[in-house]
Amino acid sequence: xxxxxxxxxxxxxxxxxxxxxxxxxxxxxxxxxxxxxxxxxxxxxxxxxxxxxxxxxxxxxxxxxxxxxxxxxxxxxxxxxxxxxxxxxxxxxxxxxxxxxxxxxxxxxxxxxxxxxxxxxxxxxxxxxxxxxxxxxxxxxxxxxxxxxxxxxxxxxxxxxxxxxxxxxxxxxxxxxxxxxxxxxxxxxxxxxxxxxxxxxxxxxxxxxxxxxxxxxxxxxxxxxxxxxxxxxxxxxxxxxxxxxxxxxxxxxxxxxxxxxxxxxxxx
Amino acid sequence: xxxxxxxxxxxxxxxxxxxxxxxxxxxxxxxxxxxxxxxxxxxxxxxxxxxxxxxxxxxxxxxxxxxxxxxxxxxxxxxxxxxxxxxxxxxxxxxxxxxxxxxxxxxxxxxxxxxxxxxxxxxxxxxxxxxxxxxxxxxxxxxxxxxxxxxxxxxxxxxxxxxxxxxxxxxxxxxxxxxxxxxxxxxxxxxxxxxxxxxxxxxxxxxxxxxxxxxxxxxxxxxxxxxxxxxxxxxxxxxxxxxxxxxxxxxxxxxxxxxxxxxxxxxxxxxxxxxxxxxxxxxxxxxxxxxxxxxxxxxxxxx
Numbered sequence: 106x107x108x109x110x111x112x113x114x115x116x117x118x119x120x121x122x123x124x125x126x127x128x129x130x131x132x133x134x135x136x137x138x139x140x141x142x143x144x145x146x147x148x149x150x151x152x153x154x155x156x157x158x159x160x161x162x163x164x165x166x167x168x169x170x171x172x173x174x175x176x177x178x179x180x181x182x183x184x185x186x187x188x189x190x191x192x193x194x195x196x197x198x199x200x201x202x203x204x205x206x207x208x209x210x211x212x213x214x215x216x217x218x219x220x221x222x223x224x225x226x227x228x229x230x231x232x233x234x235x236x237x238x239x240x241x242x243x244x245x246x247x248x249x250x251x252x253x254x255x256x257x258x259x260x261x262x263x264x265x266x267x268x269x270x271x272x273x274x275x276x277x278x279x280x281x282x283x284x285x286x287x288x289x290x291x292x293x294x295x296x297x298x299x300x301x302x303x304x305x306x307x308x309x310x311x312x313x314x315x316x317x318x319x320x321x322x323x324x325x326x327x328x329x330x331x332x333x334x335x336x337x338x339x340x341x342x343x344x345x346x347x348x349x350x351x352x353x354x355x356x357x358x359x360x361x362x363x364x365x366x367x368x369x370x371x372x373x
Numbered sequence: 374x375x376x377x378x379x380x381x382x383x384x385x386x387x388x389x390x391x392x393x394x395x396x397x398x399x400x401x402x403x404x405x406x407x408x409x410x411x412x413x414x415x416x417x418x419x420x421x422x423x424x425x426x427x428x429x430x431x432x433x434x435x436x437x438x439x440x441x442x443x444x445x446x447x448x449x450x451x452x453x454x455x456x457x458x459x460x461x462x463x464x465x466x467x468x469x470x471x472x473x474x475x476x477x478x479x480x481x482x483x484x485x486x487x488x489x490x491x492x493x494x495x496x497x498x499x500x501x502x503x504x505x506x507x508x509x510x511x512x513x514x515x516x517x518x519x520x521x522x523x524x525x526x527x528x529x530x531x532x533x534x535x536x537x538x539x540x541x542x543x544x545x546x547x548x549x550x551x552x553x554x555x556x557x558x559x560x561x562x563x564x565x566x567x568x569x570x571x572x573x574x575x576x577x578x579x580x581x582x583x584x585x586x587x588x589x590x591x592x593x594x595x596x597x598x599x600x601x602x603x604x605x606x607x608x609x610x611x612x613x614x615x616x617x618x619x620x621x622x623x624x625x626x627x628x629x630x631x632x633x634x635x636x637x638x639x640x641x642x643x644x645x646x647x648x649x650x651x652x653x654x655x656x657x658x659x660x661x662x663x664x665x666x667x668x669x670x671x672x673x674x675x676x
Contacts, residue, residue, distance in 0.1 A: 205652035207603055207623075209610050210644035213630060217637045228633075308518035312607055316630075326519065327611055330526040338526060342519050350514050 119145065119336070132339070141340035146332050151340035155322060161231055162321030165313065166306050168237055169245035170299070177249040178295065181256025182288065188261055196253070203250035208309050212243040212316035229318035240317040244309050248302055255298045259291040266290075293363050300356025304349045398664040407653040407660075414650060418470040433458035438636040453638045455628060461642055464625060468643065472621040475536055476601045482540025483601075484594045487547025488586070492578050494548065495555025505548065512545040518607060525608055530616045535608070539601055547593050554586050588665035596658035599651040606647050622647045 107115075116122045120131065135142060141151040184193045219239060220228040226239050263269065264287060272286045273279075311323035318324070322341060329337035388396065398404060434457065441453035441461070452461040494505035512520075521542050528534035558564060559582075567577045606623030608614050614624045622643040629639030 201652065201656070202648075205599070205655055206648050207606055207610075207644065207651070209607060210626060210640075210647065213626065213633060213640050213644070217633055217641075221634055221637075304516050308516040311518060311522070312610075315611065327522070330522050331612060333526060335527075338523050342516075342523050345519060346515055349516055353514075 119143075136343070141343065142336035144329070144334055144337045146329070146334045146337065151337050152344075154325065154337070155341060155344055158320060158322045158325050161319060162307075162310050162314070162323060165237070165240055165244060165319060165321060166310055168241040169248060169306060169309075172241055172245040173248035173252050174299070176245075177252025178256050181253040182260055182283070182291070184253065185257040185260025186264070186283065188257070200250045200253055203246050206246065207312075208243055208247065209312045209316050211246055212239070212313060215239045215243060216316070229316075231320055240313050240319055243316065244306065244313045247309065248306060251298060251302055251305075252295060255294055256291060259294045260287065263287045263290050293360070296356060296359060296363060300353050303352040307345050307349060394664045398660055401660070403656065404660050407657050410649060410653050411657070414469055414473060417466050418473045420466070422467065431459070438632065438639075441638045441642075444638065452642050453636070455625075455639045456632050456636065461625075461639060464620060465622075465642060465646060468620045468622050468625055469646065471615060471619055472602065472605065472623075475532070475539070475605050475615075475621065476598050478536045479539035479543065479601045479605070480594050480597045482537065483543035483597060484547060484590060486541065487544035487593075488551050488590060490544065491548040491551025492555055492582060492586075495552040496559055496574065496578060496582065498556075502552075506552070509545040509548050512542070513549075515542075517542055518604060521604055521608060522611070522613065525613045530613060532615050532619070535605070535615065539605060543597060543601065547590075547597070550589050550593060551586055554589055555582055558582055558585055588661075592658055592662045592665065595654055595661055599654035599658070602647060602651055602654070 113122070120128060123131075132142070139152065141155075143149065144151050144154055147154055180196055184196045187193050216228050216239065219225045226235050230236055269282060269286055272282045277286070307323075310321060311327060313319065314321045314323035315327050322345065326338065326341040326345075328334075329341065433454075436450075436454050436458035437456055439447065439450045439454040439458075442448045442451045444453070450460050450462070452465070454460055455464065490505050490509075494502040521538055524538045524542070525535060528538060564577060564581055567581050572581075602622075605614070605621060606626070609621045609623030610627040610630075612624075612627055614621050614627075625643035626640045626647075629636065629641075629643070632639055
């Protein structure tokens with residue numbers, strides 16, 4: 106058991122004996138200087154620990170985005186183009202299922218089937234490509250369904266526009282109608298969705314990393330929560346929130362390039 | 374709209390609004406299956422626990438990891454036993470009650486808070502609107518799950534704490550919708566008339582605006598329940614849910630996670646419950662949205 110002296114020493118070392126408002130102001134002041142405090146558990150600066158792990162999360166997140174974009178958009182374009190077909194209906198059932206499965210449950214089931222029974226992939230950890238497969242599927246599952254749904258409905262909307270009829274009427278090959286006329290306009294809502302979903306990917310990473318023992322910032326945060334490492338928790342939540350906000354800003358700025366009708370004010 | 378569809382639409386057009394909505398809602402078999410599943414869950418949640426043999430919930434290490442009956446085990450444990458020899462079917466029923474209680478109450482908290490904030494911000498506009506919308510935007514910028522996890526860690530693993538945290542992190546999306554509906558309704562004649570005859574703001578809000586925003590509220594909270602079930606299951610899975618002996622579906626998966634090699638069933642069945650209920654609530658939410666849309670024909674035309 107901790108002696109009263111040890112407790113008060115700990116409190117003064119971490120500044121917990123100061124008034125709340127002073128603690129808060131020093132936290133804000135620290136952020137301005139790039140100092141997020143020191144982890145209680147690791148006795149190291151929070152920012153260093155975060156930067157050490159962030160590449161693992163970025164790798165996983167980018168892989169998930171890539172899968173979601175490729176699978177979601179291609180399946181969505183097909184599903185929207187051939188709306189009502191049997192394949193479209195099966196894709197929509199898959200979407201319903203994909204949106205209802207909790208990420209951690211999907212991860213565990215993938216482990217049971219592909220790691221424990223079939224032994225195709227490792228159960229966890231970070232290593233080569235084989236280590237990346239199951240976590241990527243887990244993290245991208247929900248994102249893929251979101252991209253797919255939006256692509257599908259945007260595709261259906263666009264295909265009913267007058268300019269598509271005009272393009273077909275003047276004899277543009279169907280492939281070019283899809284690629285040049287329809288697809289470009291479908292891209293705008295998809296980019297929005299990808300930006301908004303960065304929130305979901307980063308929180309999904311928390312769960313996925315825990316299930317697959319992936320050494321990223323999500324797992325770091327969960328461990329901090331489980332060991333009540335408060336400087337670590339507030340630092341991580343702060344940085345991740347900043348990342349989400351900046352990603353959304355970046356997406357807003359990208360509109361101007363994708364859709365010339367939208368001008369970011371100040372730009373010419 | 375094909376002529377046949379139009380005929381059906383005309384057939385339901387003259388019904389009273391609630392009758393019409395209900396008819397559209399109840400028309401498809403998918404609705405009835407979902408409603409059936411939710412009803413079964415509710416009945417299970419309300420069953421008294423005395424119905425179960427006492428031995429089912431007792432720790433009995435001799436009986437640990439019994440195969441489920443459906444996978445060739447004994448019929449004494451239909452869904453097998455967990456790492457402490459407790460019957461999984463019994464634990465599932467026990468956790469259904471708590472999971473639904475948490476999800477229901479948390480949704481109620483966010484619905485109430487979101488509706489009140491949305492009404493105030495949409496009706497009074499001005500400063501109140503600015504403050505509320507700043508709060509909403511801030512909250513929506515946060516990665517919700519992380520915020521919930523951090524708050525639960527700070528509040529501690531208590532049941533009321535968990536419900537409040539889930540409730541106050543979920544109200545922002547209600548406010549957004551309710552505010553925009555209120556904004557557009559505030560300019561309509563019947564509200565102006567109520568103002569003109571000297572109606573007090575509270576009276577106008579409750580008697581004139583509230584009845585007209587029931588449909589987005591119903592829709593949002595049906596979809597909201599499945600979100601809460603998902604978030605709560607993650608929290609419990611990570612070991613931050615209600616403390617034992619209380620248990621939720623997510624907590625059962627968290628328990629079973631360490632025994633994936635030897636006993637897949639202890640994580641598989643609780644997850645199936647989460648999946649099924651989220652699927653049902655999502656689906657019902659979509660159908661409710663359609664039923665409240667005055668131009669829906671899909672479900673009516675199917676029956």
